[in-house]
Amino acid sequence: MSPVPPSRDRLRIAIQKSGRLAEPARTLLASCGLHWRESRDRLFCYGETLPVDLLLVRDDDIPGLIADGVCDLGVVGRNVLAEQQAAQVADGREPVFREWLPLGFGGCRLALAVPEDWGWQGPAQLSGKRIATSYPSLLARWLADEGVSADVVMLSGSVEIAPRLGQADAICDLVSSGATLAANQLKPVATLCESEAVLAGPVAGFDAVRGELAALLMRRLDGALRIRHSKLLLFQAPRDVLPTLLPLLPDAETPTVMRVDGADDLALQALCHGAVTWQRLEELKRAGAHGLMVLPVEGMLA
Ligand SMILES: Nc1ncnc2c1ncn2[C@@H]1O[C@H](COP(=O)(O)OP(=O)(O)OP(=O)(O)O)[C@@H](O)[C@H]1O
Numbered sequence: 001m002s003p004v005p006p007s008r009d010r011l012r013i014a015i016q017k018s019g020r021l022a023e024p025a026r027t028l029l030a031s032c033g034l035h036w037r038e039s040r041d042r043l044f045c046y047g048e049t050l051p052v053d054l055l056l057v058r059d060d061d062i063p064g065l066i067a068d069g070v071c072d073l074g075v076v077g078r079n080v081l082a083e084q085q086a087a088q089v090a091d092g093r094e095p096v097f098r099e100w101l102p103l104g105f106g107g108c109r110l111a112l113a114v115p116e117d118w119g120w121q122g123p124a125q126l127s128g129k130r131i132a133t134s135y136p137s138l139l140a141r142w143l144a145d146e147g148v149s150a151d152v153v154m155l156s157g158s159v160e161i162a163p164r165l166g167q168a169d170a171i172c173d174l175v176s177s178g179a180t181l182a183a184n185q186l187k188p189v190a191t192l193c194e195s196e197a198v199l200a201g202p203v204a205g206f207d208a209v210r211g212e213l214a215a216l217l218m219r220r221l222d223g224a225l226r227i228r229h230s231k232l233l234l235f236q237a238p239r240d241v242l243p244t245l246l247p248l249l250p251d252a253e254t255p256t257v258m259r260v261d262g263a264d265d266l267a268l269q270a271l272c273h274g275a276v277t278w279q280r281l282e283e284l285k286r287a288g289a290h291g292l293m294v295l296p297v298e299g300m301l302a
């Protein structure tokens with residue numbers, strides 16, 4: 001492994017090396033104007049456009065790396081962050097990392113699931129049962145909140161198969177489409193945590209240099225997230241149709257309205273955060289708009 005530069009006047013962000021969050025995390029950070037030179041072992045990326053480096057790691061290690069000050073920020077699932085926070089609290093320790101910003105990808109939920117043939121009557125039914133999970137602290141907290149005493153069986157993977165193998169009666173694991181549960185004849189009965197990828201950072205702030213870099217990154221992330229699905233819509237329309245036309249704009253900010261030299265119609269430009277579909281364009285045209293043009297938005301600074 002090539003040496004990690006020891007400087008602390010640079011910001012270091014941990015992201016997943018490979019896995020579900022690896023590529024979207026890099027794409028999002030790149031959309032904030034960050035570009036890197038990768039080390040030969042592909043574990044460290046040196047920031048070339050800003051003093052912001054990447055550390056490529058297992059996602060479970062990210063909260064600990066923040067706690068130890070090895071890295072400053074991290075992109076990790078809320079499920080992982082919340083589990084490690086719950087473990088610290090259960091140990092009587094104050095968590096030193098927290099969620100800074102939800103990032104809008106990696107959506108899933110941590111759910112409790114039971115065999116399909118159980119008639120679910122509520123959490124009390126789990127009393128004395130064995131529940132397999134990779135999230136023992138979140139599950140233990142939920143059981144305590146529900147006043148239920150059950151055995152938590154810790155498994156690091158393939159949790160859904162545990163009931164079929166006789167290792168557990170129920171499970172608590174991540175669910176997205178629900179296909180894995182269905183394939184294992186399980187049904188979800190409670191949600192313990194709604195999750196997505198988040199930017200995690202220390203509860204305490206940074207020193208001045210890294211604090212400024214972190215603030216800059218947060219502003220850019222905020223801008224990048226706001227325009228992620230946004231389009232700029234340009235069109236012309238007669239003034240009198242605007243009251244029917246403007247409500248049709250998909251989740252738009254107040255449009256800029258300009259007079260067109262020598263023409264009666266107005267020219268409008270609207271930043272739309274909702275989906276600008278063909279169907280919506282056709283509706284706008286029927287309502288009196290013409291010359292409709294949809295443009296991608298590369299960046300935005302409020
Ligand atoms: N089915 C899913 N749909 C959507 N998001 C998911 C799904 N499963 C997991 N995630 C999210 O993606 C994160 C990373 O999942 P992944 O399967 O890549 O983790 P991993 O196998 O623990 O990876 P690593 O090798 O880094 O430890 C999870 O912690 C969760 O936040």
Ligand SMILES: O=P(O)(O)OC[C@H]1O[C@H](OP(=O)(O)OP(=O)(O)O)[C@H](O)[C@@H]1O
Nearest residue numbers: 157158173174175176177178179180181
């Ligand atoms: O509701 P679904 O869309 O079926 O997704 C849920 C599955 O996805 C994840 O597993 P993954 O596919 O990442 O496998 P792994 O955890 O065994 O690596 C999670 O642990 C569930 O098993």
Ligand SMILES: [Mg+2]
Nearest residue numbers: 058059060061
């Ligand atoms: Mg992991």
